[in-house]
Amino acid sequence: MRILVTGGAGFIGSHLTDRLMTEGHEVICIDNFYTGRKQNLLKWLNNPKFEIIRHDITEPIRLEVDQVYHLACPASPVHYQYNPIKTVKTNVMGTLNMLGLAKRVKARFLLASTSEVYGDPEVHPQTEDYRGNVNPIGIRSCYDEGKRIAETLAFDYHRENNVDIRVARIFNTYGPRMLENDGRVVSNFVVQALQGIPLTVYGEGKQTRSFCYVSDLVDGLIKLMNGEYIGPVNLGNPDEYTILELAQAVQNLINPNAEIKFEPLPADDPRRRRPDITMAKTRLNWDPTIPLQEGLKLTVDNFRERMNSK
Numbered sequence: 001m002r003i004l005v006t007g008g009a010g011f012i013g014s015h016l017t018d019r020l021m022t023e024g025h026e027v028i029c030i031d032n033f034y035t036g037r038k039q040n041l042l043k044w045l046n047n048p049k050f051e052i053i054r055h056d057i058t059e060p061i062r063l064e065v066d067q068v069y070h071l072a073c074p075a076s077p078v079h080y081q082y083n084p085i086k087t088v089k090t091n092v093m094g095t096l097n098m099l100g101l102a103k104r105v106k107a108r109f110l111l112a113s114t115s116e117v118y119g120d121p122e123v124h125p126q127t128e129d130y131r132g133n134v135n136p137i138g139i140r141s142c143y144d145e146g147k148r149i150a151e152t153l154a155f156d157y158h159r160e161n162n163v164d165i166r167v168a169r170i171f172n173t174y175g176p177r178m179l180e181n182d183g184r185v186v187s188n189f190v191v192q193a194l195q196g197i198p199l200t201v202y203g204e205g206k207q208t209r210s211f212c213y214v215s216d217l218v219d220g221l222i223k224l225m226n227g228e229y230i231g232p233v234n235l236g237n238p239d240e241y242t243i244l245e246l247a248q249a250v251q252n253l254i255n256p257n258a259e260i261k262f263e264p265l266p267a268d269d270p271r272r273r274r275p276d277i278t279m280a281k282t283r284l285n286w287d288p289t290i291p292l293q294e295g296l297k298l299t300v301d302n303f304r305e306r307m308n309s310k
């Protein structure tokens, strides 16, 4: 198959591309390199079945493909809040363009949505039928409302134009290749511990997240794309940790004496988050397999390698 991956030079997109190339597909990546790096795709650059196009999805583009994995959008709060209007444009105009493309060439279209559509959830763990508690005018809105309208567009293209859609609601995912300056909690803690500077815990560190290792997530995306169920479906690891527990896990792996420094909690930071993955288990036969300890170790090894090679 010929497969388009938008955001293919990013963290999840490049791991997905690796898997699709290994399976023998032709892969075209589109990326504007805002938070993505060509480096992530280095091993494919000379492969005739691979192509990377520098392009911003807020502009139209015409390509002929069988499937579209639509991942282009900065995912870390630091990066999506840097230019929030651009984040909205990427989610609205970018998703519209990619749905227009999928409609024209009759490609199956998978949207990488997010657990952020649940906002600061009042239902715990979060099931797909929960409609969320999102602040429409806060500093996270460009991203979470952006993704909500992206889901709306996908379902309207499905109902109005018969576009064959799949919608994944991805929960916090981590692993090798996250940028050192990504700003998300796992990469921050790992980089800080390796540099011997204090780990920055926001608030009291009692807020929770559930962390999924990237290879598990990629499995889920591929199963969703190639199965019958259109979603939305939660993809995430249901093992829930407080941020303080995560800091301790990183300390244990890298440096038990690493200091912890408490910093103010950002506005609208969700207090807790854990996916109910019954739907993914039953409809996709998907279940994450890599526990936090193991995934963290692989991640730390990768960061260490990158930081030592500088």
Ligand code: NAD
Pocket: 006, 007, 008, 009, 010, 011, 012, 013, 030, 031, 032, 033, 034, 035, 036, 037, 055, 056, 057, 058, 070, 071, 072, 073, 074, 075, 076, 090, 094, 112, 113, 114, 115, 169, 170, 171, 172, 173, 174
């Ligand atoms: P990332 O920032 O590493 O990757 C996003 C990629 O999209 C980057 O390569 C970036 O350069 C590219 N991009 C951004 N705006 C673009 C534009 N206008 N045109 C073309 N390319 C553009 O983030 P990631 O963690 O790999 O996330 C990938 C997708 O998964 C995102 O849509 C994100 O919202 C979603 N997601 C990720 C997580 C997570 O924990 N990693 C959780 C929920 C949802």
Ligand code: UDP
Pocket: 059, 060, 061, 062, 063, 096, 097, 098, 099, 100, 101, 102, 103, 104
């Ligand atoms: N589009 C695109 N590539 C394509 C087909 C469409 O980028 O191969 C864009 C198109 O420019 C438009 C958007 O997708 O801005 C929505 O397309 P659609 O055909 O649904 O709407 P229309 O063009 O009729 O407004």
Ligand code: UDP
Pocket: 076, 077, 172, 183, 184, 185, 186, 188, 189, 200, 201, 202, 203, 207, 209, 243, 265, 266, 269, 270
């Ligand atoms: N966080 C933290 N220290 C950091 C970065 C993040 O304590 O250096 C906290 C953040 O406030 C949030 C959680 O970790 O409660 C997850 O943050 P991240 O930005 O990784 O993802 P998201 O908030 O989008 O789930």
